[in-house]
Amino acid sequence: MSKSTLSRRGVLKSGAVAGAGLAVPTIFTGSSVSAFTNDPTGSSVTLGFNVPQTGPYADEGADELRAYELAVEHLNGGGDGGMMNTFSSKALEGAGILGKKVEFVTGDTQTKPDAARASARSMIEKDGAVMITGGSSSGVAVAVQALCQEAGIIFMAGLTHSNDTTGKDKKANGFRHFFNSYMSGAALAPILADRYGKDRKAYHLTADYNWGYTTEEAVRTSTEAMGWETVAAVKTPLAQTDFSSYVAPVLNSGADVLVLNHYGGNMVNSLTSAVQFGLRAAEANGKNFEIVVPLYSRLMARGAGKNVAGIFGSTNWHWSLENVGGAKYAGTNAFVQSFGQKYGFPPSQAAHTVYCQTLLYADAVQRAGSFNPCAVAEALEGYEFDGLGNGPTLYRAEDHQCFKDVLVVKGKENPENEFDLLEIVDVTPVEQVSYDASIFGGELGSCNPGA
Amino acid sequence: MFGLDKKDTSLLLIVAALVALAPIILNPFPEGSALAQFNAGYPDLMQRFVIFGIFAIGFNILFGLTGYLSFGHAAFLGAGSYAGMWMMKLLTINVIPAIIFSTIIAGVISLAIGWISLRRSGIYFSILTLAFAQMAFALAASVLTPITGGETGLQTNLNDPRVLPSFLGGGASADGNIPKPSLFGIEMSASFELPVGSWVWTFNWGYYICAVMMLLAFYLAIRVFRSPFGLMLKAVKSNQQRMNYTGLNTRPYMLACFVISGMYAGLAGGLMAAMDPQVGAERMQWTASGEVVLMTILGGVGTLIGPVLGAGLIKYFENIFSKINDNLLHQWFSFLPDGLENFMVTIIHPFIGKGWHLTLGLMFMGIVIFLPGGLVEGGQRIKAMFKGKKAEKATKTTPAE
Numbered sequence: 001m002s003k004s005t006l007s008r009r010g011v012l013k014s015g016a017v018a019g020a021g022l023a024v025p026t027i028f029t030g031s032s033v034s035a036f037t038n039d040p041t042g043s044s045v046t047l048g049f050n051v052p053q054t055g056p057y058a059d060e061g062a063d064e065l066r067a068y069e070l071a072v073e074h075l076n077g078g079g080d081g082g083m084m085n086t087f088s089s090k091a092l093e094g095a096g097i098l099g100k101k102v103e104f105v106t107g108d109t110q111t112k113p114d115a116a117r118a119s120a121r122s123m124i125e126k127d128g129a130v131m132i133t134g135g136s137s138s139g140v141a142v143a144v145q146a147l148c149q150e151a152g153i154i155f156m157a158g159l160t161h162s163n164d165t166t167g168k169d170k171k172a173n174g175f176r177h178f179f180n181s182y183m184s185g186a187a188l189a190p191i192l193a194d195r196y197g198k199d200r201k202a203y204h205l206t207a208d209y210n211w212g213y214t215t216e217e218a219v220r221t222s223t224e225a226m227g228w229e230t231v232a233a234v235k236t237p238l239a240q241t242d243f244s245s246y247v248a249p250v251l252n253s254g255a256d257v258l259v260l261n262h263y264g265g266n267m268v269n270s271l272t273s274a275v276q277f278g279l280r281a282a283e284a285n286g287k288n289f290e291i292v293v294p295l296y297s298r299l300m301a302r303g304a305g306k307n308v309a310g311i312f313g314s315t316n317w318h319w320s321l322e323n324v325g326g327a328k329y330a331g332t333n334a335f336v337q338s339f340g341q342k343y344g345f346p347p348s349q350a351a352h353t354v355y356c357q358t359l360l361y362a363d364a365v366q367r368a369g370s371f372n373p374c375a376v377a378e379a380l381e382g383y384e385f386d387g388l389g390n391g392p393t394l395y396r397a398e399d400h401q402c403f404k405d406v407l408v409v410k411g412k413e414n415p416e417n418e419f420d421l422l423e424i425v426d427v428t429p430v431e432q433v434s435y436d437a438s439i440f441g442g443e444l445g446s447c448n449p450g451a
Numbered sequence: 452m453f454g455l456d457k458k459d460t461s462l463l464l465i466v467a468a469l470v471a472l473a474p475i476i477l478n479p480f481p482e483g484s485a486l487a488q489f490n491a492g493y494p495d496l497m498q499r500f501v502i503f504g505i506f507a508i509g510f511n512i513l514f515g516l517t518g519y520l521s522f523g524h525a526a527f528l529g530a531g532s533y534a535g536m537w538m539m540k541l542l543t544i545n546v547i548p549a550i551i552f553s554t555i556i557a558g559v560i561s562l563a564i565g566w567i568s569l570r571r572s573g574i575y576f577s578i579l580t581l582a583f584a585q586m587a588f589a590l591a592a593s594v595l596t597p598i599t600g601g602e603t604g605l606q607t608n609l610n611d612p613r614v615l616p617s618f619l620g621g622g623a624s625a626d627g628n629i630p631k632p633s634l635f636g637i638e639m640s641a642s643f644e645l646p647v648g649s650w651v652w653t654f655n656w657g658y659y660i661c662a663v664m665m666l667l668a669f670y671l672a673i674r675v676f677r678s679p680f681g682l683m684l685k686a687v688k689s690n691q692q693r694m695n696y697t698g699l700n701t702r703p704y705m706l707a708c709f710v711i712s713g714m715y716a717g718l719a720g721g722l723m724a725a726m727d728p729q730v731g732a733e734r735m736q737w738t739a740s741g742e743v744v745l746m747t748i749l750g751g752v753g754t755l756i757g758p759v760l761g762a763g764l765i766k767y768f769e770n771i772f773s774k775i776n777d778n779l780l781h782q783w784f785s786f787l788p789d790g791l792e793n794f795m796v797t798i799i800h801p802f803i804g805k806g807w808h809l810t811l812g813l814m815f816m817g818i819v820i821f822l823p824g825g826l827v828e829g830g831q832r833i834k835a836m837f838k839g840k841k842a843e844k845a846t847k848t849t850p851a852e
Contacts (some may be wrong), residue, residue, distance in 0.1 A: 209602030
């Protein structure tokens with residue numbers, strides 16, 4: 001170093017300044033006193049809607065935001081009330097939550113756990129949000145859920161399909177309405193065995209990340225239990241856009257079914273590639289070659305266009321459910337109507353699940369009579385409800401996962417318009433997709449009210 | 452003082468004062484007012500300001516002094532974060548081992564990467580570091596999933612071992628929740644709110660710990676800049692070939708500089724993990740490496756304070772502008788007649804919310820074109836404008852010797 005001037009005066013001066021610097025933070029010890037984090041004291045309550053507005057799932061995020069705005073409108077007594085009219089609980093009266101007007105802040109998760117947490121933290125610390133909801137990928141959901149647990153905030157997960165969200169990474173403050181990989185596998189397997197036979201050989205292409213693994217695992221386990229054989233399971237990088245080198249070896253592998261454990265843009269590209277390679281028209285082992293996509297969404301189907309025709313997959317909800325499945329799924333039409341009236345097109349499953357989550361949270365607060373996360377969690381645990389479009393549903397207390405019927409869908413051969421791309425093949429009843437809460441490990445911990 | 456000359460001491464003291472008073476300075480608008488949206492004085496963002504400040508200071512030691520443009524610094528940031536997380540999972544929830552270990556691990560990795568990359572200079576060096584960082588990202592995102600948690604990332608868990616005795620922060624917490632990162636029992640998230648009039652100032656423990664680290668890092672950077680070692684690095688920047696011809700082997704200096712810079716990034720990464728116990732692989736992505744380049748250029752390459760300002764500016768945009776939505780715009784312009792209100796909202800809409808990148812991009816272009824020296828040059832010009840005549844006089848009275 002350049003020079004060192006160690007004089008008595010210099011040392012004293014430096015020491016005094018350093019000491020003062022160190023002393024600054026110690027003045028500010030202690031924390032504010034309140035029963036729980038962000039107790040809404042004014043005439044309004046703030047909810048945080050944390051959705052991807054940029055990045056690969058921006059479409060889903062935009063649709064989620066629309067549904068949130070609709071839910072807030074309905075909670076505050078505006079619009080036609082949507083699913084509040086069909087909801088089995090009548091605690092909500094359209095006068096906000098506990099008489100407080102519902103306001104909201106939005107943020108961009110960028111589909112990155114880091115950015116999502118930054119955005120959620122600013123909602124909690126700056127805007128005083130008492131509940132965070134949203135997200136369109138499991139990595140984000142798991143990250144934000146852990147943050148909410150730490151901060152003492154309720155987290156109502158949006159679109160997240162990995163088993164981990166309510167499995168190994170479950171948290172006492174987090175709740176999920178959406179279904180998961182295990183349920184997809186359990187719902188799909190019987191239908192696949194029924195349509196394609198029990199002596200099939202499957203080839204898996206799996207997106208190389210957490211959700212891909214759990215989905216592959218779920219589909220493998222349940223199809224193998226039906227008598228299928230898994231020839232190979234190949235991982236594909238998440239950022240891959242050209243899947244031709246992965247699809248090329250499939251036909252000569254001895255397999256006669258290709259399972260694409262891909263989501264979003266990945267699925268659009270891999271499916272297109274598979275169709276271009278002529279897999280749909282090919283024959284293997286004396287049978288027609290088939291393709292399966294475990295998790296379907298309308299937005300994906302739109303991206304893949306004509307290629308989805310006749311391909312099976314599962315989904316949490318579809319706007320035509322009440323028309324196909326009957327009055328058991330009441331709420332669907334009410335929601336589709338009020339969403340359609342406001343935005344001019346039917347909602348996606350992402351929009352549906354976040355709308356439900358917002359209503360469920362508001363209802364739980366209303367029934368608990370408090371915004372305290374522990375009281376809300378207690379009101380949601382083991383709660384059975386109906387009329388939110390999925391039929392009778394249970395919020396299981398052991399892992400905070402919703403249990404409801406799962407839809408098996410197939411791409412329409414001749415879609416009438418860009419929203420009418422999927423057709424419901426069957427609805428797998430909830431008993432068939434239920435599982436023991438302990439199979440994925442993880443601990444819920446105890447509820448954290450923060451503060 | 453501190454072995455610095457007068458000018459540097461006053462710079463350090465000014466920075467220290469700004470950092471200490473940040474919770475007040477960054478909250479200029481009263482709570483509940485329409486402009487409160489622009490307040491940045493909440494713990495998360497303040498922590499980010501200083502942590503990315505450290506990251507950018509470290510990057511500037513390499514880029515500013517030697518001119519070697521590394522496109523792979525995010526790898527060190529991420530490695531530091533993972534190392535810090537593992538310390539908090541295995542040893543103790545106390546942040547000190549996490550911070551120390553993250554710096555060391557980043558140092559080791561930067562030694563390895565630097566040793567190879569520094570065989571080339573210029574664009575080849577940049578590409579090499581970029582390749583290494585992308586490799587690190589790919590490893591973290593998939594191959595090393597058992598260590599990094601893959602795409603879901605790494606978090607503290609209830610059943611982590613935390614082997615140290617409980618008075619040092621080991622073991623589980625009493626209330627059945629995951630323990631929060633702390634410093635001898637003081638939680639990083641603990642803060643003290645001080646309402647003054649219609650303002651609320653939040654003084655957060657974690658922020659002040661980061662702030663102290665940042666001041667130390669800043670001080671060390673000044674010392675490096677002013678040292679013979681720093682002079683050697685500047686010589687490398689001006690003409691490395693000439694240095695070599697004089698018989699000087701510059702590689703040890705370059706490697707030392709690269710490692711110091713990597714350790715700064717590791718320190719920043721460790722602090723990030725300590726403030727918010729979650730690490731994801733995307734922290735290592737090339738966009739994160741690019742971000743620190745932007746921060747440094749935006750603030751002023753080769754200046755001491757510039758990178759910190761640049762880091763603050765980018766983080767401010769990312770966190771504040773991205774949160775403005777159309778509803779807020781409608782509120783702001785509600786005084787205008789309906790047609791005009793909608794018109795204004797339509798015009799501004801692309802620049803807010805998800806369009807914050809666009810705003811930042813435009814500003815970046817503006818600064819690079821009109822202020823090549825970054826924000827620091829802007830500050831100097833304003834200063835010169837104010838004391839224009841004085842400055843002229845001063846130069847006249849001190850003729851060159």
